[in-house]
Amino acid sequence: MGSALLERLKKGDSVDLRWIRICDDMAKTIAEFLRDDRTITALNLGSNLFGAEGSRAIARSLCENQTLESLDLGWNGIGVEGTRAIARSLCENQTLTALNFASNDIGVEGVRAIGKSLCENQTLKTLHLDHNRIGAE
Secondary structure (H helix, E strand, C coil), X not given: CHHHXXXXXXXXXXXXXXXXXXXXXXXXXXXXXXXXXXXXXXXXXXXXXXXXXXXXXXXXXXXXXXXXXXXXXXXXXXXXXXXXXXXXXXXXXXXXXEEECCCCCCHHHHHHHHHHHHCCCCCCCEEEXXXXXXXXX
């Protein structure tokens, strides 16, 4: 699956990898590719199987990637720790304008981490946090 995954990443500027059972190891492969990629502007990783570990790898790549504008991470098992990593990367990333973080069980702590990062991020315009058991806090 690794080489097939890389081939799909090389197919254009908008890459849809929804529903293909991406695990943490595969998310790491995607993250390595994204670090130096200069073509992908939209990446959909929604509805897969990776969690905090894969999210941390993606977060590291977001600090270096200079072309990705839209990232869909919705409906994965990212949780609070993965959310914190993505939030930290938002402080450095200068290209991401849209982020879908729906249904990742991030809770109030995750929302706070993202909120704090938005104080430094000047590019993110669209953020989806629905279905995260955020509550009324």
